[in-house]
Amino acid sequence: MAGCYTDGGMPDLARRHVEKALLKSFIQQWLTRCALLSACFVCSSIPILSAAEPSTSLTSAEFFARRILPIAQAQRASSCTECHFSGVELKQYVLADEASTFAALRAAGLIDVVQPDKSKLLQFIARKPEREDPALARVRTEELAAFQGWIAAAASNPALLASSPTAQSIGTELPLEVIRHARRDHVLNAFIENVWVEMERCVNCHSPERNERFRKEHGEQVSWITPRDPAATLKFLADQGLIDVDAPEKSLLLSKPLGIVEHAGHVKFAVGSRTDRQFRSFLNDYAAAVQGKYRKASELPKPGKEIAIATGQHLRVTDLPLEFGGRLMRVLLFRRDGESWSKHPIATGDSGINPKNGQWQNSFCELVDRANLTPERLTTPRLLPGERYLAKIYIDRENRAADNPAFEFMEADLYAEIETAGDWQSGYLKPKILSAKEKASVEP
Numbered sequence: 510m511a512g513c514y515t516d517g518g519m520p521d522l523a524r525r526h527v528e529k530a531l532l533k534s535f536i537q538q539w540l541t542r543c544a545l546l547s548a549c550f551v552c553s554s555i556p557i558l559s560a561a562e563p564s565t566s567l568t569s570a571e572f573f574a575r576r577i578l579p580i581a582q583a584q585r586a587s588s589c590t591e592c593h594f595s596g597v598e599l600k601q602y603v604l605a606d607e608a609s610t611f612a613a614l615r616a617a618g619l620i621d622v623v624q625p626d627k628s629k630l631l632q633f634i635a636r637k638p639e640r641e642d643p644a645l646a647r648v649r650t651e652e653l654a655a656f657q658g659w660i661a662a663a664a665s666n667p668a669l670l671a672s673s674p675t676a677q678s679i680g681t682e683l684p685l686e687v688i689r690h691a692r693r694d695h696v697l698n699a700f701i702e703n704v705w706v707e708m709e710r711c712v713n714c715h716s717p718e719r720n721e722r723f724r725k726e727h728g729e730q731v732s733w734i735t736p737r738d739p740a741a742t743l744k745f746l747a748d749q750g751l752i753d754v755d756a757p758e759k760s761l762l763l764s765k766p767l768g769i770v771e772h773a774g775h776v777k778f779a780v781g782s783r784t785d786r787q788f789r790s791f792l793n794d795y796a797a798a799v800q801g802k803y804r805k806a807s808e809l810p811k812p813g814k815e816i817a818i819a820t821g822q823h824l825r826v827t828d829l830p831l832e833f834g835g836r837l838m839r840v841l842l843f844r845r846d847g848e849s850w851s852k853h854p855i856a857t858g859d860s861g862i863n864p865k866n867g868q869w870q871n872s873f874c875e876l877v878d879r880a881n882l883t884p885e886r887l888t889t890p891r892l893l894p895g896e897r898y899l900a901k902i903y904i905d906r907e908n909r910a911a912d913n914p915a916f917e918f919m920e921a922d923l924y925a926e927i928e929t930a931g932d933w934q935s936g937y938l939k940p941k942i943l944s945a946k947e948k949a950s951v952e953p
């Protein structure tokens with residue numbers, strides 16, 4: 510289970526990161542609990558102010574001074590952080606004094622003076638995930654009682670009501686797109702689309718269901734995957750310092766499988782490969798969202814049109830010229846579509862060519878159009894049927910990818926086209942095998 514470390518099981522690096530990550534992890538608690546994406550949000554009704562909060566005995570000004578200002582001045586994270594990584598904070602909704610706060614909230618449509626309990630600000634505060642973090646649940650209850658009490662008192666304070674709404678701005682200044690992007694469910698979604706979809710390549714050694722041998726040898730931290738739970742996996746990676754928000758591209762989640770940092774699991778993907786780019790783009794995006802670096806919608810990364818989902822099926826190409834050893838090679842698979850081959854590739858794999866034997870092997874990912882995506886599809890790997898395919902082989906002959914993570918294959922990199930058919934099982938040890946010598950044998 511995530512987080513179940515025994516003492517001494519935590520690597521030094523992780524320990525250092527844990528301190529830095531304490532606040533971050535505190536506000537990340539929800540990730541373990543919420544199952545998936547939007548399913549975790551419930552719109553709760555606003556509870557009635559408890560009898561222990563005698564709002565009637567205080568004037569609205571006293572209420573504001575005693576209950577609202579301290580929230581604005583507090584160092585601790587507000588309940589908003591349970592769902593918003595950055596960008597929105599309750600203290601952004603409190604100005605220096607009661608009159609200006611009331612006027613600005615009213616002008617922003619966040620206070621309903623006729624039905625104070627229906628105020629939009631209270632709805633923001635009352636929003637909670639399906640399974641709340643207990644500490645943040647207490648914070649939320651306090652915040653809600655304070656704002657509910659003050660808004661009720663303020664809305665029946667004739668002096669405040671008579672004052673005219675001001676144009677002084679209140680709340681977050683970020684555009685809606687940025688708020689949305691830095692929401693935890695969106696960040697989790699980005700993790701699923703860029704990283705989790707490739708977990709089939711890591712599960713044999715990093716899932717506690719399959720890695721007993723590695724656990725004995727390397728300790729419990731090798732089980733950083735929580736089976737069938739991307740939220741818990743992301744939380745674990747962040748808490749253990751395997752994601753480095755200060756230097757995202759130095760995260761062990763990337764540098765280990767790239768082999769830049771020694772990895773007992775060896776090189777899992779190459780610099781410049783699609784997987785490398787996906788991991789990098791997730792890590793950079795994650796760091797920017799957590800640290801509140803996005804200010805404008807134009808700064809947000811654009812979602813790709815296709816998602817590549819690992820199938821667990823391997824393709825091996827033999828008899829490649831030894832002079833291409835170490836070069837990045839991509840295979841695109843096209844499906845037989847009536848009398849011709851499909852226009853778009855349906856699956857892809859990238860990796861380096863083995864310089865010793867001129868072989869290439871990679872676990873294949875199915876390319877799925879974003880328009881056809883469902884949450885189930887994203888989290889359930891499936892096999893490509895064993896039918897007729899055309900494999901187009903691209904090789905980075907000039908080694909342009911070597912130190913360029915933004916490397917792109919071009920049509921000029923096409924090296925061979927090979928047709929294949931028949932059964933295709935899953936697993937590293939049962940690859941489909943093609944020989945580069947057959948490169949001419951293709952039907953139009």
Ligand code: HEC
Nearest residue numbers: 550588589591592593597598599633634636637638681688
């Ligand atoms: C349970 C998760 C959750 C919590 C906690 C939460 N929000 Fe949100 N917030 C959301 C979701 C989901 C949306 C998008 C709502 C939509 O699109 O209808 C959102 C949207 C917003 C927006 C965008 C504008 C709008 O009207 O939708 C603002 C501003 C906002 N929240 C502020 C806050 C503040 C301030 C807090 C803390 C007091 C807070 N949120 C707490 C989930 C949450």
Ligand code: HEC
Nearest residue numbers: 710711714723727730751761762765766771772773774777
């Ligand atoms: C053949 C087994 C194997 C595969 C497959 C494998 N790894 Fe590993 N990995 C290991 C072992 C063993 C360790 C622990 C020793 C070490 O750090 O090198 C490790 C360590 C790690 C660590 C550091 C964990 C820690 O807490 O220190 C990360 C991160 C990592 N691997 C990422 C990956 C990713 C991402 C993939 C899939 C793309 C992957 N690994 C695939 C065997 C594997």
